[in-house]
Structure formats: C-alpha cells, structure tokens
Amino acid sequence: MTSDTSAAVPRTRFITCVICEASCGLRVELDRDGQITDLRGHADDPLSRGHICPKAFALKDIHDDPDRLTRPLRKIDGEWVEVSWHEAIEHSARRLHEVQTAHGRSAVGVYLGNPNVHSLGALTHLLTFVRSLRTRVVFSATSVDQLPHQAMAWALYGHQFLIPVPDIDRTDLLVLFGHNPMASNGSIWTVPDFPQRRRDLAARGGRLVVVDPRRTETAKVADSHHFIRPGTDVYALLALLRSLLSKGSRAAAYIDGIDQVRALVEPFTADLAEQLSGMPAGAIEELAEALWAAPRAAVHGRMGVSTQRFGMVAQWAVQVINIVTGNLDRPGGTMFTSPVIDVVARGLIGPGHLGAWRSRVRGLPEFGGELPVSVLREEIETPGEGQIKAMVVVAGNPVLSTPAGHRLAESLPGLEFMVAVDFYLNETTRHAEVILPPTGPLERDHYDLLFHALAVRNTARFSPALYPRGPQQRHDWEIARDLTLALARQRGRRLPLLDQLRLRSTPRQAVDVLLRTSRRRTSVRQLLRTPGGIDAGPLVPRLPARLRTKNKRIDVAVDLAVAEVERIAAKVAGGTVWQPAPDELLLIGRRHQRDNNSWLHNSARLTRGRPRHQLLIHPDDARDRSIEDGALVTVTSEAGKVEIDVAFSADMMPGVVSLPHGYGHGGPGVRLGVATRLPGVSVNDLTDPDRVESLAANAVLNGVPVRVAPAGGTGATGGRPD
Numbered sequence: 257m258t259s260d261t262s263a264a265v266p267r268t269r270f271i272t273c274v275i276c277e278a279s280c281g282l283r284v285e286l287d288r289d290g291q292i293t294d295l296r297g298h299a300d301d302p303l304s305r306g307h308i309c310p311k312a313f314a315l316k317d318i319h320d321d322p323d324r325l326t327r328p329l330r331k332i333d334g335e336w337v338e339v340s341w342h343e344a345i346e347h348s349a350r351r352l353h354e355v356q357t358a359h360g361r362s363a364v365g366v367y368l369g370n371p372n373v374h375s376l377g378a379l380t381h382l383l384t385f386v387r388s389l390r391t392r393v394v395f396s397a398t399s400v401d402q403l404p405h406q407a408m409a410w411a412l413y414g415h416q417f418l419i420p421v422p423d424i425d426r427t428d429l430l431v432l433f434g435h436n437p438m439a440s441n442g443s444i445w446t447v448p449d450f451p452q453r454r455r456d457l458a459a460r461g462g463r464l465v466v467v468d469p470r471r472t473e474t475a476k477v478a479d480s481h482h483f484i485r486p487g488t489d490v491y492a493l494l495a496l497l498r499s500l501l502s503k504g505s506r507a508a509a510y511i512d513g514i515d516q517v518r519a520l521v522e523p524f525t526a527d528l529a530e531q532l533s534g535m536p537a538g539a540i541e542e543l544a545e546a547l548w549a550a551p552r553a554a555v556h557g558r559m560g561v562s563t564q565r566f567g568m569v570a571q572w573a574v575q576v577i578n579i580v581t582g583n584l585d586r587p588g589g590t591m592f593t594s595p596v597i598d599v600v601a602r603g604l605i606g607p608g609h610l611g612a613w614r615s616r617v618r619g620l621p622e623f624g625g626e627l628p629v630s631v632l633r634e635e636i637e638t639p640g641e642g643q644i645k646a647m648v649v650v651a652g653n654p655v656l657s658t659p660a661g662h663r664l665a666e667s668l669p670g671l672e673f674m675v676a677v678d679f680y681l682n683e684t685t686r687h688a689e690v691i692l693p694p695t696g697p698l699e700r701d702h703y704d705l706l707f708h709a710l711a712v713r714n715t716a717r718f719s720p721a722l723y724p725r726g727p728q729q730r731h732d733w734e735i736a737r738d739l740t741l742a743l744a745r746q747r748g749r750r751l752p753l754l755d756q757l758r759l760r761s762t763p764r765q766a767v768d769v770l771l772r773t774s775r776r777r778t779s780v781r782q783l784l785r786t787p788g789g790i791d792a793g794p795l796v797p798r799l800p801a802r803l804r805t806k807n808k809r810i811d812v813a814v815d816l817a818v819a820e821v822e823r824i825a826a827k828v829a830g831g832t833v834w835q836p837a838p839d840e841l842l843l844i845g846r847r848h849q850r851d852n853n854s855w856l857h858n859s860a861r862l863t864r865g866r867p868r869h870q871l872l873i874h875p876d877d878a879r880d881r882s883i884e885d886g887a888l889v890t891v892t893s894e895a896g897k898v899e900i901d902v903a904f905s906a907d908m909m910p911g912v913v914s915l916p917h918g919y920g921h922g923g924p925g926v927r928l929g930v931a932t933r934l935p936g937v938s939v940n941d942l943t944d945p946d947r948v949e950s951l952a953a954n955a956v957l958n959g960v961p962v963r964v965a966p967a968g969g970t971g972a973t974g975g976r977p978d
C-alpha cells in the first residue's frame with residue numbers, strides 16, 4: 257500500500273485503547289488533516305473482537321483538550337511559567353540531588369500512578385529512573401488496589417505476576433466476588449467485551465454468580481446475586497472452602513497441604529459466615545454444590561475483595577477454592593497465560609518479596625520494593641532521619657486516590673521539592689514545583705507488556721502512535737531518560753552500562769528485541785503487518801512447569817495464610833470480631849462505565865448526562881435517619897467529613913452506602929475546566945489510612961464505618977475497627 261494522496265480515501269489505522277485493562281483494539285479513520293472521522297472497535301481483533309466502550313472516545317477528547325499540558329511548567333514565586341525542557345529537567349535533577357545530598361537517598365519519595373501500567377514507555381524507561389534514585393520510599397497505586405492479589409500470587413505460585421485468570425470463554429460457572437466488570441471491563445483479568453462473553457456463557461448454558469454488597473450492573477446480568485457485608489468475604493470464602501473440602505479434593509498431584517487446610521478451615525461454618533457476612537448459609541452451601549458439580553468453574557475475587565482487612569487471606573481462599581475443585585490450570589477454569597513477551601519468565605518483573613524492609617514511622621512492610629501508600633503522609637510529616645523531603649509523582653493523583661487524600665494535600669506544600677510527570681494540572685500536580693507533561697495516549701507507540709499476560713486469549717498486538725509528537729513535546733520515556741542522565745551528571749557519576757543501553761533504545765526497539773528473542777520469533781514489523789496482531793489461541797495448561805516456586809509445587813498451606821487464618825479463628829472464638837456500631841453504615845466505592853479513576857472527568861462527552869456522584873443509600877437506612885431522596889447529608893468517618901447529596905437505591909445492601917472515587921475536583925490552581933464544574937466529593941476524604949489489609953498493608957477502601965445525617969447534624973464514629 258502507498259500513502260494516500262486523495263482526500264476521499266480515509267486513512268485507516270489500528271491502535272490499542274490504553275484507558276483500561278481490557279486493552280481493546282480500535283480501528284480509526286483519519287481525514288487528510290489528521291482529524292479522526294471514525295473510531296470503532298476493530299471487529300477482526302482476536303482479543304477484543306470489535307468491543308469498544310464510551311471511554312475510547314475520550315482518547316480524542318484528551319488529545320484535543322485545551323487544558324492538556326504540552327510544555328513543562330515551573331512554579332516561580334507562586335506563578336506557573338512555561339520553561340524549556342532543558343531547564344525543567346536540569347532544575348528537577350538538581351533539586352532532587354540537593355535533597356538527597358542533604359537528607360539522604362530516601363528523602364526523595366516516589367508515587368507511581370495507575371496509567372504507568374498502560375504506557376509502554378513508562379514500563380521500559382521509568383523504572384530505570386526510579387532505581388537510579390536509590391530510595392526505599394517508592395509507592396504506587398498497587399497498594400490502593402490489587403496488592404493482596406499480587407502478594408497471594410507470590411506466596412502461592414512463587415511470582416507476584418503469575419496470576420491465573422478465569423477462562424470465561426469455556427467455563428460453565430463463573431463466580432465473581434467484589435468485581436463489577438460490566439462497569440470496569442475486568443481487572444487483573446483482561447477480558448474485553450465482558451457483556452458479550454457473558455451472553456455467550458449463558459448461550460452455552462453456563463451461569464454467573466455475583467457476591468457484592470451492591471446489586472451492581474454485573475449482578476443485574478447474573479443468574480444469582482448475593483449481598484455480602486463489606487469486609488467480610490473472608491468468612492464466606494473460608495466457609496465455601498470448608499464445604500468443598502468436606503466433599504473431597506480434586507487438587508492436582510503437584511499440590512501440597514490440602515489436609516492441613518482442611519483442618520485449618522474447620523471452624524468456619526456456613527452458619528458462622530452467615531452471621532458475620534450476611535451471606536445466607538444456604539447460598540454458601542448451594543454455591544459449594546454448584547462449584548463441585550460444574551464440569552468447569554472459575555472464581556475470581558477483585559477490587560472489593562482486595563481492599564479489605566483480610567484481603568490477602570480472602571484472595572488466597574479464592575485460589576484454594578479453584579485448586580480444590582480441580583479448576584486451576586484447566587480449560588474453563590482459571591488459567592495462566594502464555595504471553596508472547598513473558599514478563600515473568602524473562603525476569604522483566606521480579607518475583608516479589610514481603611517485609612524486606614518496613615516503613616519508618618508505622619513499620620508497615622514493603623512488598624516487591626514498594627511501601628504501602630497509606631503511610632505516605634506520615635512519612636512526609638514525621639520529622640527525623642529518613643523523612644520524605646521531596647516527591648516525584650508520575651501519572652498519579654494521590655490527593656484524590658489514596659486514603660485521607662485531603663490530609664495528604666495539606667502535607668505536600670511542606671515538601672522542599674516536588675516534580676510531577678503528568679499532562680494535567682490537577683489536585684495533586686498543583687502542589688509540584690515542576691510539571692513535565694508527556695505525550696498523550698494517541699501520540700505514542702504501545703504494546704501491552706502487562707495486560708497480554710492477564711488476557712483471556714494469547715495474542716500480541718503492537719499499536720503505533722496515531723500522531724507524531726510535536727517538536728515541543730516529550731514522551732514519558734524521554735523524560736525518564738533525561739531525568740536519569742541529568743541526575744547522574746549532578747552526582748558526577750556514570751550510569752551502569754546496562755542502564756545506558758536501556759535508556760538509549762526507544763520503547764519500540766525494546767519491544768522489538770523482546771519479540772525477536774521470544775519463542776515466536778516475531779517482530780514489531782510483523783505485528784504491524786497484521787492489524788490486531790497475532791493470535792496464539794486460547795489459554796493452555798501450563799502447570800506445574802510455569803510455577804516459580806522452588807520445588808515446582810504449590811503449597812496451599814503457605815505459612816503466611818495459615819497463621820492469619822488461625823488468628824482470625826481465634827478472634828471468632830474469642831468473640832472479638834469487629835462489628836460496626838448500630839447507627840453506623842459501611843461505605844463502599846463504585847465505578848461507572850464512563851468514569852476512569854480521577855482522570856477522565858475533563859471530557860464533556862463522558863461527564864454529561866445524569867449525575868452519578870451521589871451517595872447511594874438504601875431507602876430504609878435513609879428513612880431511619882430522616883433523610884429524603886436528593887437531600888444533602890453529612891458523612892462522617894474516623895478520617896474526615898464530607899457533605900453530599902444522596903440518591904435512594906434499593907440496589908444497596910441495607911446498612912451499606914456507596915460513593916464513587918475520583919470525584920471532588922478543584923482547588924487553587926487546578927486547570928480542569930470541565931471536571932471542576934462537576935458536583936461530587938472525594939470518597940478518599942473519608943477513607944482511613946490507619947486501616948490497612950492485615951498482611952500486605954493494602955488500603956482498606958471498602959467497608960469504612962461512617963455516620964450519615966441530614967446536613968447540619970453531627971456525628972462522630974465509634975472508633976476504628978481493628
């Protein structure tokens with residue numbers, strides 16, 4: 257094909273949507289001026305099969321957004337001034353070096369936000385920069401999200417990224433705990449077009465069961481839905497496991513520890529689970545029957561399961577249920593992927609480690625080199641050796657996305673220096689002294705190093721930049737490269753040779769090398785010739801060979817989980833299980849198909865329509881408090897207080913209220929024209945950094961005890977649960 261010369265011939269391009277984990281393949285048509293004239297799902301894409309959701313159109317909105325930054329900003333005497341890339345980078349490197357020289361390496365903290373996992377350049381280059389800082393205070397969105405999931409994979413399978421995913425296309429029974437893929441399009445599970453796959457499941461005679469404190473969009477398309485009191489999945493899952501183990505075990509030959517687990521879960525009866533979780537004992541027993549009887553079944557626990565006190569034990573229980581029913585590593589069960597670029601086998605991501613060091617103030621454990629972000633504010637505010645004096649924030653908005661973000665916002669101005677790599681001036685980046693804006697999603701090459709490794713089908717797709725970067729712009733990998741080099745110059749040191757090589761190649765070159773040396777011996781060029789990429793077929797059994805445990809076996813009675821289940825059993829026996837006070841409600845989050853965390857709210861197209869920021873409350877809970885539909889209420893937690901309007905919803909479990917996260921835009925200097933006009937508050941003004949998951953210290957974002965009263969009233973909470 258030659259390049260088009262006629263205006264009548266649209267230029268068709270195939271790219272990947274990088275907004276969420278579904279990683280849909282898109283087909284774009286451009287007119288002669290490069291304007292997008294058509295955007296749709298790529299029907300022949302072997303993974304996403306034509307799926308697209310409204311958020312994909314935001315890719316264009318971001319590209320055209322007048323608020324999007326394209327040149328570096330530096331705050332001088334309180335005013336933002338556009339400066340050259342050279343000045344912005346050199347100044348940042350000098351200040352970081354000065355802080356490290358004066359206060360030590362770990363006086364520079366790092367926060368890596370979610371979009372980093374959706375940017376190839378961040379994955380290939382940013383970590384080299386972070387490593388070169390040689391700080392022990394690195395945080396990321398992982399610890400407000402899937403940390404228990406990763407830690408479980410490390411404990412059971414020997415690698416934090418060896419995570420099996422439900423083989424939805426071949427299963428007979430899919431059970432989802434704390435997951436709403438009808439809105440989120442799947443997570444720790446790249447499953448583009450969940451709605452159609454769910455319909456296909458039904459057409460095969462398969463069933464979907466959802467366990468969630470809200471009758472979610474996914475619950476509404478399920479065959480059955482059970483309410484569960486937030487934070488109590490561990491009891492229901494352990495009871496489910498107990499019931500299954502009473503029937504037997506179909507665990508594969510390379511699995512150890514089943515008898516020990518059988519004894520361990522003995523105290524966790526279905527009746528006890530009903531008492532503590534509200535999920536009916538009958539429903540638990542029935543689900544156990546169904547899992548035992550189904551030829552092929554898969555259980556997946558996501559966000560709602562990880563962001564609670566016993567999140568890692570709950571995730572462990574999910575895995576053991578899949579193991580005991582014989583569904584791990586079997587078509588139609590939960591399976592490991594065989595990605596063309598295998599980030600696990602090739603050592604691109606380390607296996608993980610827990611508690612190799614601890615946070616300075618509270619002593620919470622690191623995982624895989626990262627500390628839990630719940631300690632970020634105290635590490636900034638508590639004086640002493642090792643206090644954080646400067647921050648590097650890349651693609652993150654922790655003021656809106658981490659617990660008690662409003663308090664974090666108060667501590668950021670106390671830093672000696674902060675640099676943000678981000679293309680928006682938002683609630684977090686406004687506290688920076690320098691903002692380095694990278695190119696946007698349509699201006700960069702992409703390959704899903706991570707999400708191919710979690711996808712329901714083995715494919716490989718390369719997405720070329722739709723637009724070239726402007727001469728004044730820089731890619732995120734160029735920013736990371738230049739910061740690393742400038743910092744090395746400040747230190748008067750040469751970088752290790754390997755790092756120099758890594759930094760010098762482009763992300764496309766790095767991927768090309770990985771593809772050429774992969775088992776399939778392919779290349780970027782080859783992938784570009786096949787829009788949608790190569791299709792390596794459905795998932796195939798990989799165990800025990802793929803295990804990264806020392807003996808290539810799985811010990812389900814892993815020490816960490818055993819000790820924690822024993823501790824929980826002792827609490828149950830001692831009657832010291834935490835319960836909310838009678839007038840408290842439990843707050844959970846929610847996602848909407850047209851939101852994406854905090855950063856798509858500047859798209860007018862996505863935010864128009866019925867408001868969706870309200871506190872959802874069951875009418876009975878509202879009436880008990882003399883609250884009318886639409887009324888303004890005060891919500892008070894141990895960590896903070898907000899005023900918000902309510903919307904009645906019979907879809908809420910009584911005793912549970914819900915607020916979405918990522919709202920509450922604004923503040924001096926924020927430059928988000930559309931977003932700041934949106935109503936809503938930040939749910940993370942209520943979540944409590946002192947409540948963390950028991951083993952890996954993930955934030956407890958769901959099941960937050962709150963008091964809700966008509967605005968004007970008061971109400972303090974009855975204290976923190978354990």
Ligand SMILES: Nc1nc2c(c(=O)[nH]1)N[C@H]1C(S)=C(S)[C@@H](COP(=O)(O)OP(=O)(O)OC[C@H]3O[C@@H](n4cnc5c(=O)[nH]c(N)nc54)[C@H](O)[C@@H]3O)O[C@H]1N2
Nearest residue numbers: 434436440443486487558559560847848849851852853958
């Ligand atoms: N449209 C959209 N898509 C997204 C995102 C987005 O913001 N918007 N974000 C992306 C990201 S970063 C992620 S991590 C994924 C997350 O994807 P999901 O895991 O689907 O996240 P949520 O929609 O928050 O779903 C969590 C569910 O858990 C329920 N829940 C809360 N507490 C509990 C509990 O204690 N037990 C149980 N069983 N359930 C509970 C909630 O009611 C909710 O339905 O979505 C991704 N996709």
Ligand SMILES: Nc1nc2c(c(=O)[nH]1)N[C@H]1C(S)=C(S)[C@@H](COP(=O)(O)OP(=O)(O)OC[C@H]3O[C@@H](n4cnc5c(=O)[nH]c(N)nc54)[C@H](O)[C@@H]3O)O[C@H]1N2
Nearest residue numbers: 369370371401651652653654657677680845853854855917
């Ligand atoms: N209460 C509560 N809190 C939550 C959640 C919840 O369910 N409930 N969900 C949690 C989850 S799962 C997650 S993942 C986190 C997300 O939390 P964060 O990652 O901290 O925040 P985001 O809202 O994703 O903000 C992303 C930022 O990156 C910028 N950005 C977007 N693309 C790029 C890019 O390509 N490069 C760069 N450099 N910047 C970019 C955006 O402008 C924005 O400032 O929130 C968590 N917080």
Ligand code: SF4
Nearest residue numbers: 273276279280309311
């Ligand atoms: S589901 Fe996710 S990846 Fe697919 S189009 Fe929507 S936002 Fe993009």
Ligand SMILES: [Mo]
Nearest residue numbers: 370397401402
């Ligand atoms: Mo996330």
